[in-house]
Amino acid sequence: MNAIEVKGLAKKFNGFAAVDGINFEIKEGEIFGLLGPNGAGKTTTISMLSTILKPTSGSATINGFNLATQQNDVRMSIGIVFQDPSLDDELTGRENLDFHGRLYGVSSKERKEKIKAVLELVELEEKADSQVKTYSGGMKRRLELARGLIHMPKILFLDEPTIGLDPQTRRKLWEYIKRINSEKGTTMILTTHYMEEADFLCNRIAIVDKGKIIASNTPEKLKQVLGGDVITLEASEPESLKKVVGKMAGINEVTIFGDKLNVTANNGSTVLPRIIKVAHDNGVSIRSATLKSPSLEDVFIHYTGRAIREEEADSKNAMRLRMRVGWR
Ligand SMILES: Nc1ncnc2c1ncn2[C@@H]1O[C@H](COP(=O)(O)OP(=O)(O)O)[C@@H](O)[C@H]1O
Numbered sequence: 001m002n003a004i005e006v007k008g009l010a011k012k013f014n015g016f017a018a019v020d021g022i023n024f025e026i027k028e029g030e031i032f033g034l035l036g037p038n039g040a041g042k043t044t045t046i047s048m049l050s051t052i053l054k055p056t057s058g059s060a061t062i063n064g065f066n067l068a069t070q071q072n073d074v075r076m077s078i079g080i081v082f083q084d085p086s087l088d089d090e091l092t093g094r095e096n097l098d099f100h101g102r103l104y105g106v107s108s109k110e111r112k113e114k115i116k117a118v119l120e121l122v123e124l125e126e127k128a129d130s131q132v133k134t135y136s137g138g139m140k141r142r143l144e145l146a147r148g149l150i151h152m153p154k155i156l157f158l159d160e161p162t163i164g165l166d167p168q169t170r171r172k173l174w175e176y177i178k179r180i181n182s183e184k185g186t187t188m189i190l191t192t193h194y195m196e197e198a199d200f201l202c203n204r205i206a207i208v209d210k211g212k213i214i215a216s217n218t219p220e221k222l223k224q225v226l227g228g229d230v231i232t233l234e235a236s237e238p239e240s241l242k243k244v245v246g247k248m249a250g251i252n253e254v255t256i257f258g259d260k261l262n263v264t265a266n267n268g269s270t271v272l273p274r275i276i277k278v279a280h281d282n283g284v285s286i287r288s289a290t291l292k293s294p295s296l297e298d299v300f301i302h303y304t305g306r307a308i309r310e311e312e313a314d315s316k317n318a319m320r321l322r323m324r325v326g327w328r
């Protein structure tokens, strides 16, 4: 069964199509990403699928429930981590989790167990009884992740889960997200404007721009549109390495230039370790190896003629956060 099915979903704000008729399906257990620049319609999409916003047209099924007619069932079967922080700073981490559990009607005994389990999962046991205002940005985000899991949802919605975090903290958060997905089998739909994030986390990605999905596939397949990866090797015996590498599966072309070897392959990241092993098995020593692959940024440029450009998106986002206060 598909965890999510979306058909012709659209949202207009005073005639402006923020989401302009999108279609996609997410399989159970998948991490599916909506990747696109600021203003692409990602949050609007998430808001519709989580019953916060009413679609202008189109339909969706979430965990088998009809978004239009079974809103309560949809709500109970999903967890959400919002783009904008939504914790109570004055409460402790544990109190925030407990409050959320009560909202979802989780029994007192079960709340205790679940809270313990999710705190362990995001490694916040020691901070659990401190007020959230004493938490770092990364810890707050981890607590929000934990909160999204208290009622054991089958699907977790993550709207820009690592926005504004430093690269190291972001990486740490990615680990938790992966762990939740693999340990609990939680299906995830996440939005991001960070290429590496979508690339690292997602099984499949829909690239969105101006309310439309312009391409959708696995990260690898999306990048293959631009041609193969290039592996450059500095080896002790390039000629003999060329011979053995040329016979390997998954290799497109092997060229020698100077004392270096250029190998093109559709999937360089799986081929490179095999090349190194083959070289070792044949007594060839490799002094250096570089792998260059097209990035999702290149894919976005390929389809739109523009770059996503993170710095710009971040500052625009800060502005939107301020503007948003007046919206609801
Ligand atoms: N409540 C609203 N009223 C009017 N316009 C909105 C509202 N919410 C979003 N928009 C507009 O819809 C577009 C998509 O916004 P959003 O879904 O937040 O994009 P993203 O999350 O991809 O950055 C933007 O142009 C935004 O300004």
Ligand SMILES: [Mg+2]
Pocket: 042, 043, 044, 083, 159, 160
């Ligand atoms: Mg957004």
